[in-house]
Amino acid sequence: MSAPLILHPNDTVSVLTERAMVGDAPLGLGTALAGPVAAGHKIARVDLRAGAPVVKFGQFIGHATQDIPVGAHVHSHNCAFATPEKGYNIGSALVTAHAALPSCIPFDFQGFKRSDGRVGTRNYIALVATVNCSASVIRRAAVEIETSGMLAPYLNVDGVVALAHGTGCGMAGSGSGYDILERVLWGHATHPNVGATLFVGLGCEVMQVARMCSHFGDAGTDRFHTLTIQETGGTLATIASIKAHVADIAPRVNLVTRSSQPMSALRVALQCGGSDGFSGITANPALGVASDLIVAQGGTAILSETPKSTGLNRYC
Numbered sequence: 001m002s003a004p005l006i007l008h009p010n011d012t013v014s015v016l017t018e019r020a021m022v023g024d025a026p027l028g029l030g031t032a033l034a035g036p037v038a039a040g041h042k043i044a045r046v047d048l049r050a051g052a053p054v055v056k057f058g059q060f061i062g063h064a065t066q067d068i069p070v071g072a073h074v075h076s077h078n079c080a081f082a083t084p085e086k087g088y089n090i091g092s093a094l095v096t097a098h099a100a101l102p103s104c105i106p107f108d109f110q111g112f113k114r115s116d117g118r119v120g121t122r123n124y125i126a127l128v129a130t131v132n133c134s135a136s137v138i139r140r141a142a143v144e145i146e147t148s149g150m151l152a153p154y155l156n157v158d159g160v161v162a163l164a165h166g167t168g169c170g171m172a173g174s175g176s177g178y179d180i181l182e183r184v185l186w187g188h189a190t191h192p193n194v195g196a197t198l199f200v201g202l203g204c205e206v207m208q209v210a211r212m213c214s215h216f217g218d219a220g221t222d223r224f225h226t227l228t229i230q231e232t233g234g235t236l237a238t239i240a241s242i243k244a245h246v247a248d249i250a251p252r253v254n255l256v257t258r259s260s261q262p263m264s265a266l267r268v269a270l271q272c273g274g275s276d277g278f279s280g281i282t283a284n285p286a287l288g289v290a291s292d293l294i295v296a297q298g299g300t301a302i303l304s305e306t307p308k309s310t311g312l313n314r315y316c
Contacts, residue, residue, distance in 0.1 A: 001026060004043050005281065008058030013042040013074050015056075015281065030071020040278050042074040054079050057280060101296035111261040112192070119265040120192035122158045123256055125151075125246055127198050128188050131168035131205035137235055138162040138200050141242040150247060154254035157195065160246060163188045168207035181207060186216050189224060195253035196223045198245050200238065203230030225249065264298030271304060 004014035004026050020026050020037045027043060037043070042056065048068040053060050062081045068074060111119040127138040142162035151157050165181065172178055185207070189197040199209045209226050225245055232238045270287055272279075291301035 003027075006045070007056060007281065010055055010058050012044065012046050012048060012053070012055045014045050015278075016041050016043060025071055027071050031069045032071075033073060035073075037073045042079075044068045044070050044072050044074050046070055048074075102292055104293060104296065106297060107263050108260045109263065109266060110258040111265065112195070112256055113259060113261060114192050116190075118192040119261045120194070121266070122193040123156055123195040123253060124158050124193055125160045125196050125198070125249055125253055126188060126191070126194045127160060127162045127200060127242065128185060129162075129164040129168070130185065130199050130201035130207045130209060132164070132166045133169060133202035133205065134200045134229060134238075135164035135166070137229060137238050138164060138242065141239045141246075144239065145243055145246055148243075150243070151250055154250045156254045156257055157250055169202070169205045171206050173206050178206070182212050182215065186212060194223070195256055196225065196249045198242060198249070199224065199226045200242065201226070201228045203228035262298070263294060266294055266299040267302065268294060268300070269302040269304060 001020060001024065002017045004016050006014045014027070016026060016037060016039050018039050020033055020043075022035055023032045025032050027045065030044070042054075047070050048054065048064040050064055050066050052064045054062045054064060054074060060082075062079050064074075064078060065080050066078050068078050072078075109121070111121055112123050113119050127142055129135045129138050139162045142160050145151065145160045151159060165184070167177070167181060171181075185199075188194070189199070201207070201209070209224070213221055213224075227238065227241055227245065229235065229238045232241045268291070270291070291303075294301050
């Protein structure tokens with residue numbers, strides 16, 4: 001089998017690149033494995049006494065809960081997360097953060113320039129539920145629209161997306177809960193990747209589009225459309241009405257075309273898609289390099305899942 005990966009010279013564990021079977025000794029030394037171990041899991045490079053630090057990526061990730069012989073599988077059965085060592089001093093050697101950014105020729109990308117100056121990478125029609133009661137309706141409508149092929153003639157429309165949530169009905173009409181939901185819905189509706197928004201409500205909910213507009217103003221509302229289930233006449237009638245609205249909206253959304261835009265207008269959000277043992281070896285470094293290239297040209301890279309930065313997912 002292939003030799004396990006050593007990610008840092010100081011690591012006390014290495015990473016299997018392929019599944020090991022009972023009796024295998026992946027390091028070519030140490031105790032043979034007592035059971036199969038999946039690719040991406042850790043193997044002890046040295047004998048670890050109970051309480052000894054376990055080091056991966058050159059960083060403390062926990063401690064051994066029992067004696068672990070060299071060559072043994074290291075996982076949650078014999079390794080526990082612990083408070084990490086302090087004082088990493090990350091970036092302390094840099095004069096400025098910009099000094100770490102790569103130097104490269106300016107790039108551009110094909111984006112959708114919006115009236116507020118922001119640039120999208122997609123041109124969607126968004127179905128936004130103002131209340132949990134309309135969530136199933138917009139999801140079903142989105143499926144029927146996408147499977148019907150009705151948007152196929154509109155090459156500049158990237159599709160329809162249903163944006164639902166679990167509140168908006170019997171909630172307080174003020175306070176942090178209301179404010180957060182209102183900001184989220186407004187953010188969905190005015191996102192640069194959205195060419196037009198159809199708000200769908202039940203009709204009697206606390207969260208109302210008119211009130212939202214009174215708080216945020218009229219900017220971008222020329223692309224807003226609204227309907228309610230109660231006024232339309234029920235679930236099936238509303239789904240049919242949504243489809244009719246989208247058929248009417250699509251030609252106008254299709255008029256917006258891609259154009260060359262500077263990388264400084266690009267914003268990319270990074271989200272975990274389900275980590276495995278190779279995330280920190282493959283995807284994470286590759287996305288880090290891509291983010292550096294974007295930021296070096298004035299663009300923005302947003303890392304939203306910060307728990308991974310503090311080592312909360314160590315056992316992969």
